[in-house]
Amino acid sequence: MTRTNYHHGALREALLAATLELIESEGIGAVSLRQVARAAGVSPGAPYHHFPDRAALLTALSDEGFRRLAAELCDAKAGAPGPAAALPAMIEAYVLFAQRNPAYFQLMFRPELKKSHKSPQGEEAGEEAFTVLDDTVEACVAAGVMKPVDKDVLALTLWSLVHGLASLWLDGHLAHHTDDPEELTRQIARLVTTFMVRDEPA
The missing domain is CATH 1.10.10.60 (Homeodomain-like)
Known part of the structure; x- marks a missing residue:
């Protein structure tokens, strides 16, 4: 063709x-x-x-990015032996998604695409990505491996951290601090998780 x-x-x-x-x-x-x-x-x-216009085109691509991110997070969670181990795996998956899909990542969080052109399908995909993280935190609390904190606050804290880390790597700001951003991501994921769970994650 x-x-x-x-x-x-x-x-x-x-x-x-x-x-x-x-x-x-x-x-x-x-x-x-x-x-x-x-x-x-x-x-x-x-x-x-x-x-109908440029915004609709970019929004469709943004929606696809959220669907792919949600799938990556689900795969990371499914591959972990338990909810505590899933947290660092999902942090790594999020950051690596941004690094491997920079065009998608640049689009997904642009504020102008969150307005009138944002599609219901895209909203659902975005919520699905966050829900995977939120559900994992809730599972940690239910299993007694998470320190007693508000799960919604903790989920947002994790999202803020991982998104910031992903953005720093994507924008080239980690290059001055490490020769191996992927290994640094793994170290940060493990460190953050140790502060949040009662025992060392598997």
């Missing part, structure tokens, strides 16, 4: 892929419907079959 002969279902995916490539190579500022159409090899009017 040539780039100028997408069937209807493939066109949307092709436009999203072209947008992702543009963000990775030139930044979010380079994204316009016309530029995306050019990159995808379709007519200038083709994107309007799926996206």
